[in-house]
Amino acid sequence: MSHLKSLDELEKIRQRALEETRVRQAGHKTQITIGMGTCGIAAGARETMAAILAELGKRNLTDVVITQTGCVGLCEKEPLVDVTKPGKPKVTYGNVDAEKAKKIVAQHVINDQVVGEWVVATR
Numbered sequence: 001m002s003h004l005k006s007l008d009e010l011e012k013i014r015q016r017a018l019e020e021t022r023v024r025q026a027g028h029k030t031q032i033t034i035g036m037g038t039c040g041i042a043a044g045a046r047e048t049m050a051a052i053l054a055e056l057g058k059r060n061l062t063d064v065v066i067t068q069t070g071c072v073g074l075c076e077k078e079p080l081v082d083v084t085k086p087g088k089p090k091v092t093y094g095n096v097d098a099e100k101a102k103k104i105v106a107q108h109v110i111n112d113q114v115v116g117e118w119v120v121a122t123r
């Protein structure tokens, strides 16, 4: 019986941990990561980055963290842009030019709707 009780306690601990994780993640910011490796830059990642920054600025979005990453081995899909919203899986978009970047900010970052047609991976 003490065995069952401890399972019960474990479940409570697990629930508490899940809740704490959820609360912590809710406080996190949306993160946008742009592939700025050689191939990304060759494919226009600088323009993509500039478009994202301009769009965020125009809309006064200050709670978004922008980071860069190097090559991830998906040359033909560059420029790659990851969007990670708090508590959601990371969504990777491929061949993101300036126009697509603006739509991703408007539709995904602001309105929480993934732009399915440009997604190359989710994790």
Ligand code: FES
Pocket: 037, 038, 039, 040, 070, 071, 072, 073, 074, 075
């Ligand atoms: S050279 Fe950058 S992903 Fe291939």
